[in-house]
Amino acid sequence: MTDITLEQAERVLATALADATARGLAMNVAVVDAGANLKAFARQDGAWLGSVDISIKKARTARYFDMPTGDIGSLSQPGGPLFGIEVSNDGLISFPGGLPLTIDGVIVGAIGVSGSTVEDDHAVASAGAEALALTVGASA
Amino acid sequence: MTDITLEQAERVLATALADATARGLAMNVAVVDAGANLKAFARQDGAWLGSVDISIKKARTARYFDMPTGDIGSLSQPGGPLFGIEVSNDGLISFPGGLPLTIDGVIVGAIGVSGSTVEDDHAVASAGAEALALTVGASA
Amino acid sequence: MTDITLEQAERVLATALADATARGLAMNVAVVDAGANLKAFARQDGAWLGSVDISIKKARTARYFDMPTGDIGSLSQPGGPLFGIEVSNDGLISFPGGLPLTIDGVIVGAIGVSGSTVEDDHAVASAGAEALALTVGASA
Amino acid sequence: MTDITLEQAERVLATALADATARGLAMNVAVVDAGANLKAFARQDGAWLGSVDISIKKARTARYFDMPTGDIGSLSQPGGPLFGIEVSNDGLISFPGGLPLTIDGVIVGAIGVSGSTVEDDHAVASAGAEALALTVGASA
Numbered sequence: 133m134t135d136i137t138l139e140q141a142e143r144v145l146a147t148a149l150a151d152a153t154a155r156g157l158a159m160n161v162a163v164v165d166a167g168a169n170l171k172a173f174a175r176q177d178g179a180w181l182g183s184v185d186i187s188i189k190k191a192r193t194a195r196y197f198d199m200p201t202g203d204i205g206s207l208s209q210p211g212g213p214l215f216g217i218e219v220s221n222d223g224l225i226s227f228p229g230g231l232p233l234t235i236d237g238v239i240v241g242a243i244g245v246s247g248s249t250v251e252d253d254h255a256v257a258s259a260g261a262e263a264l265a266l267t268v269g270a271s272a
Numbered sequence: 273m274t275d276i277t278l279e280q281a282e283r284v285l286a287t288a289l290a291d292a293t294a295r296g297l298a299m300n301v302a303v304v305d306a307g308a309n310l311k312a313f314a315r316q317d318g319a320w321l322g323s324v325d326i327s328i329k330k331a332r333t334a335r336y337f338d339m340p341t342g343d344i345g346s347l348s349q350p351g352g353p354l355f356g357i358e359v360s361n362d363g364l365i366s367f368p369g370g371l372p373l374t375i376d377g378v379i380v381g382a383i384g385v386s387g388s389t390v391e392d393d394h395a396v397a398s399a400g401a402e403a404l405a406l407t408v409g410a411s412a
Numbered sequence: 413m414t415d416i417t418l419e420q421a422e423r424v425l426a427t428a429l430a431d432a433t434a435r436g437l438a439m440n441v442a443v444v445d446a447g448a449n450l451k452a453f454a455r456q457d458g459a460w461l462g463s464v465d466i467s468i469k470k471a472r473t474a475r476y477f478d479m480p481t482g483d484i485g486s487l488s489q490p491g492g493p494l495f496g497i498e499v500s501n502d503g504l505i506s507f508p509g510g511l512p513l514t515i516d517g518v519i520v521g522a523i524g525v526s527g528s529t530v531e532d533d534h535a536v537a538s539a540g541a542e543a544l545a546l547t548v549g550a551s552a
Numbered sequence: 553m554t555d556i557t558l559e560q561a562e563r564v565l566a567t568a569l570a571d572a573t574a575r576g577l578a579m580n581v582a583v584v585d586a587g588a589n590l591k592a593f594a595r596q597d598g599a600w601l602g603s604v605d606i607s608i609k610k611a612r613t614a615r616y617f618d619m620p621t622g623d624i625g626s627l628s629q630p631g632g633p634l635f636g637i638e639v640s641n642d643g644l645i646s647f648p649g650g651l652p653l654t655i656d657g658v659i660v661g662a663i664g665v666s667g668s669t670v671e672d673d674h675a676v677a678s679a680g681a682e683a684l685a686l687t688v689g690a691s692a
Contacts, residue, residue: 138594138597140593170604173594175589181335182332182336182361184590189360209351218356223360224356224359225356225359227354227355227357231374249353277457277521277528278455305455307461307585307586307587307588310455311455312453313450313452313453315450316418339648426645460616460617460624461618462588462613463616465640465642466641498639505637505639506607507633507635530633530634
């Protein structure tokens with residue numbers, strides 16, 4: 133299994149935090165490895181306390197299913213094929229802000245961002261993901 | 273971080289309980305501090321047992337995201353941007369009855385009320401919040 | 413079922429808090445009703461955050477088994493008849509600080525105190541219990 | 553309540569990680585704030601996966617009771633006054649590796665380290681804590 137290193141995770145984290153600051157936002161940012169285990173995390177001063185758990189769950193969810201978290205949400209609505217999936221795995225987050233992290237097209241982990249609108253969360257997660265790979269294979 | 277004192281929390285609690293009594297209601301009322309940890313709680317005689325947990329979760333939810341719990345619910349409906357957020361943080365409550373507590377505009381904790389309709393819950397929570405601050409910055 | 417009223421729970425709580433203050437301690441104090449459901453709670457300024465949960469668990473444990481929590485601990489040691497009982501009921505606390513609350517010998521709830529040594533916790537719990545009944549039928 | 557900033561938490565984290573590297577160890581390091589909520593985290597390459605949770609629980613435990621985690625373990629042995637306390641608060645860790653973080657004697661958060669022997673864990677946690685305050689008031 134190709135796995136993210138701490139140096140790479142810290143680069144993803146620092147890039148996402150800088151992007152959040154540039155946008156005037158205060159974010160929680162989590163990075164998990166290829167095994168969906170927490171690798172690095174930071175909560176900016178003033179960021180929502182409830183987003184600690186959500187950012188970690190977004191990162192896990194993105195790695196659990198190797199897709200942007202928002203893609204799952206499009207399938208988990210009432211009447212949809214994955215309705216209710218959020219109760220599995222001690223809680224999934226199925227709205228945008230979680231993205232797989234790839235190197236040369238191979239998934240090595242995931243990033244989860246929480247602290248603002250889902251559009252902002254996704255944008256900051258994308259900035260972090262792009263720090264690792266020039267091409268990110270999916271979008272939410 | 274400015275934090276609520278027990279004297280302040282007891283004032284919020286007593287005001288909310290008196291307001292509930294004046295309305296002929298029996299309520300569960302919880303107050304959490306700036307770190308979202310329980311500070312004070314009371315359940316009036318005859319109030320719903322299931323509302324112990326809900327009132328505490330409402331208070332935590334309001335502090336976790338620094339907004340009225342009802343605001344989250346308006347975003348977490350099917351098709352909404354935060355659909356399914358309730359599974360995070362060991363359970364959020366996203367309907368009205370939870371409000372941040374502020375002193376001079378700084379959030380120092382939160383109140384959660386449960387035991388009647390969400391309109392009643394919100395009204396009693398507002399009464400409690402107003403005991404602490406002359407201006408509460410948000411409404412559910 | 414004879415049950416504790418909020419007025420009685422508040423009297424127990426206030427007496428325990430005053431006793432803690434007189435001893436120069438900062439405590440978490442919880443009162444549960446005859447159904448072992450939380451009735452009233454307060455955390456004094458500066459009291460341990462980890463004692464929120466412990467004080468509530470002490471009160472529940474005392475009512476779950478209608479005895480001082482310390483009595484359970486004497487039976488739950490390695491080799492004892494109740495070894496490991498602490499993992500039940502989402503977590504019991506089996507050291508002193510929890511006591512049944514009685515009126516005329518009838519158990520109507522329980523008090524749990526946490527924030528200092530177990531001797532201090534027990535002493536403050538006893539003060540609270542005595543506010544309700546002249547005779548408390550058990551000691552830890 | 554004085555709270556740790558992200559800049560301070562990152563300094564604690566970086567110091568602890570550098571200390572671990574200098575000792576030839578691979579560690580999980582967690583920092584929580586004054587409210588016991590996660591502030592920063594990093595897992596070094598090759599560090600135990602099971603230590604993610606343990607490092608976070610050590611940090612929380614140290615802040616929950618404002619003392620080194622090892623101090624609690626000395627009281628929670630069979631026959632000790634706090635036997636069984638580990639089942640509270642969704643799981644406490646009561647062996648060394650968690651320490652309060654102080655600035656000018658005021659507790660602003662805590663650090664938890666897991667990944668080696670408890671002696672190593674404690675030594676690395678101490679290095680992290682010393683990055684924030686010249687004097688750490690307790691030892692495990």
